[in-house]
Amino acid sequence: GVHQDCYDRKRRIWGGNLGISEHDDFRNLINARCNGEVMASYISLYEILKNAGRTRAEFIELPKRVARFYIKHQFTGRQDGSFGRWWSPEGRAVNSLGTNGAYIVSFLCAIEPYMVPGDGVAQALQRATRYYGQLVDSGEYFGDTLDADSCDKEAGVTLMNMFLDLYERDGNTRWLDYARKAAEFVATWIWQYDREFPESAPLAGKDFSTTGMTSVSVAHHHLDFYGMLIAYGYLRLWEHSGEPFFKDQGRLMLDACRQLIATEDDLLGRGPDDIGWQPEQINHTDWDYFDRTSHKHGSYDIDIAWVTVLGLGAYQKIEKRYPDIFSD
Incomplete structure (x- = not known):
């Protein structure tokens, strides 16, 4: 086994x-x-x-x-x-x-x-x-x-x-x-406001919103798009409990996690073969996974499979089970 x-x-x-x-x-x-x-x-x-x-x-x-x-x-x-x-x-x-x-x-x-x-x-x-x-x-x-x-x-x-x-x-x-x-513990990791970035920061030019994004851990001080999976869980909890808080927070994360996806018009610094990629790490503080000064205070980086697999997979589950959530 x-x-x-x-x-x-x-x-x-x-x-x-x-x-x-x-x-x-x-x-x-x-x-x-x-x-x-x-x-x-x-x-x-x-x-x-x-x-x-x-x-x-x-x-x-x-x-x-x-x-x-x-x-x-x-x-x-x-x-x-x-x-x-x-x-x-x-x-x-x-x-x-x-x-x-x-x-x-x-x-x-x-x-x-x-x-x-x-x-x-x-x-x-x-x-x-x-x-x-x-x-x-x-x-x-x-x-x-x-x-x-x-x-x-x-x-x-x-x-x-x-x-x-x-x-x-x-x-x-x-x-x-x-x-x-x-x-309720997870809710303490969800951002409820927008952080302002320096004008020179890559995220400032993308008009990126931190509202609905989630912090990762006390060891890794960045944001990520894990909220798409959390949103599916929150919607399930709302379905079974009837508590609107979880529906509202689920929608907040659902909206946030549809940001910063590479398109033909904006490849997010990569080539045409990378359309659809979404960065793993949103560095909003004086922290970077590899401690690179150039990647702090409003930068993004790292193309890794879990982001697409988890995000797209959770999105499809939401679309199938809660189709009305996209039109509310």
């Missing part, structure tokens, strides 16, 4: 996210967050193909195998119910801190209809709700991003989405309460 989801084509080696290219200590490790997201995508792919008359059994058998691994290796003792964070290729837990294991909970909710009772999905989910609910109760929102071990908004986002998945699974209002608590 161990699944390494990153392949280096030059060196022809399999590994885990980040480490295969950036950090030797993590090169071969498996990350629970990455596994959860990848396996949920395999389930979606299987279902889409099946509905189109093309059944590919391997696309559901792989997630089932990975699910059995995490159920078998679910933590006991002090961290009972956790699905860990980093795992070795031999299936040993290397690091268990943070909220990465919550992605496995959402994955198990999705794979449950394809499993048999003896696989223990329901029991694993029951144990997991206690562990991850305790993180919400104690405000332990940290370590969800893969390149920092600090307090970050993504920890709140995954716990919000996880408890929404659980609520849509069985209708237990306790999960909705936990989702709301996590969502």
Whole structure:
């Protein structure tokens, strides 16, 4: 059930996210967050193909195998119910801190209809709700991003989405309460006003609005377009709770995250093959990932796949489930 989801084509080696290219200590490790997201995508792919008359059994058998691994290796003792964070290729837990294991909970909710009772999905989910609910109760929102071990908004986002998945699974209002608590933490990262940039800054010339953008973490002081995914979660929470705050904030992020997308008229400093790219990092302070003076106080940089994949994927989910949100 161990699944390494990153392949280096030059060196022809399999590994885990980040480490295969950036950090030797993590090169071969498996990350629970990455596994959860990848396996949920395999389930979606299987279902889409099946509905189109093309059944590919391997696309559901792989997630089932990975699910059995995490159920078998679910933590006991002090961290009972956790699905860990980093795992070795031999299936040993290397690091268990943070909220990465919550992605496995959402994955198990999705794979449950394809499993048999003896696989223990329901029991694993029951144990997991206690562990991850305790993180919400104690405000332990940290370590969800893969390149920092600090307090970050993504920890709140995954716990919000996880408890929404659980609520849509069985209708237990306790999960909705936990989702709301996590969502309220996430709200503290959403910008409610526009920051002024120096006239010479690239963002000043783009008339960029920080309203609706989200800060990343206490370690990485920039803004990003993760709000598109948060918006989908907020709209789900609004649907189930009826609280207009989450709808309003969801729309705020939805609008903000449709900024700074390269077009034919404005390639954002790149070539015609890069139409549609959107920068990962909006540097609004005296901070840059690589500490470059030229990229501080109103600059943007870094073309990386997750921005398009996460943003476009969440946008399509919003468009399908809440089509009226675009015309309100």
